[in-house]
Amino acid sequence: MEHVFEVEGLRAWYDRANPVLTNVSLTLDAGEAVGLLGVNGAGKTTMLRALCDAHRSYEFRSMRYRGRACRPDTPAFKQQRYFALTNDASFPTWSLDTFIRFLDRAYGRRERPQLLDELIYGFNFGGYRSTPFGQLSSGSRKKAALIAAFQTPADILFLDEPVDFLDFAATEYLYHCIVAAAERGQAVLLSSHIAESFTRCTTRLYVLSAGLLSGPFDTPGDSDAVAALIK
Numbered sequence: 001m002e003h004v005f006e007v008e009g010l011r012a013w014y015d016r017a018n019p020v021l022t023n024v025s026l027t028l029d030a031g032e033a034v035g036l037l038g039v040n041g042a043g044k045t046t047m048l049r050a051l052c053d054a055h056r057s058y059e060f061r062s063m064r065y066r067g068r069a070c071r072p073d074t075p076a077f078k079q080q081r082y083f084a085l086t087n088d089a090s091f092p093t094w095s096l097d098t099f100i101r102f103l104d105r106a107y108g109r110r111e112r113p114q115l116l117d118e119l120i121y122g123f124n125f126g127g128y129r130s131t132p133f134g135q136l137s138s139g140s141r142k143k144a145a146l147i148a149a150f151q152t153p154a155d156i157l158f159l160d161e162p163v164d165f166l167d168f169a170a171t172e173y174l175y176h177c178i179v180a181a182a183e184r185g186q187a188v189l190l191s192s193h194i195a196e197s198f199t200r201c202t203t204r205l206y207v208l209s210a211g212l213l214s215g216p217f218d219t220p221g222d223s224d225a226v227a228a229l230i231k
């Protein structure tokens with residue numbers, strides 16, 4: 001089966017003599033959510049940033065989007081992936097409504113127009129859609145970032161610690177959104193420190209440690225077994 005995305009031999013660094021990532025290879029398939037585990041500082045964010053053209057210092061042996069060679073900055077790849085940061089402080093004067101208009105131009109419109117309204121309702125964000133991001137609480141800012149991510153028609157969603165800052169209800173709704181995105185045919189790669197987010201949402205896991213990515217492993221059914229993967 002053709003993978004929607006594959007990368008081999010990714011290496012990334014801040015100091016070239018001490019690379020954060022020395023050999024990262026992974027595949028993502030349409031219609032699956034995949035987890036990315038690693039202790040604090042393992043390099044998960046650096047990896048996602050490198051894959052999404054947000055980190056300059058990297059090299060790789062090969063990268064493919066739907067079987068075609070690409071780079072993180074290839075326009076055809078960029079238009080089919082969305083990267084949601086852990087803690088996004090960009091566009092402080094923009095609201096969700098403004099941001100969505102921008103994303104509609106960049107990614108094209110949603111196949112189901114009602115998806116955006118469903119997401120705003122599900123994340124209980126209706127009262128904030130015209131509030132500037134800079135005036136939102138951390139959790140509400142995160143909800144805006146996740147609504148923006150899940151409403152795009154991009155083939156691949158890269159979600160860096162999507163659970164962070166969310167309240168209980170929003171966390172539950174996030175899990176629903178990840179599963180629903182996979183059911184719609186998108187590929188989702190999410191990093192997290194919450195084992196439950198993997199057992200609830202993913203089918204496969206990769207573990208980042210000492211610059212190397214191991215896996216994929218079938219996602220275990222219980223949280224202790226997930227945590228054991230990084231011991």
Ligand SMILES: Nc1ncnc2c1ncn2[C@@H]1O[C@H](COP(=O)(O)OP(=O)(O)OP(=O)(O)O)[C@@H](O)[C@H]1O
Binds near residue numbers: 020038043045
């Ligand atoms: N701007 C930077 N300059 C230099 N080193 C950095 C920079 N950002 C991150 N690092 C280092 O790169 C390594 C990987 O950091 P990264 O943020 O990718 O890890 P992470 O797995 O996402 O961590 P966490 O789970 O704590 O978010 C760490 O040793 C970190 O100190």
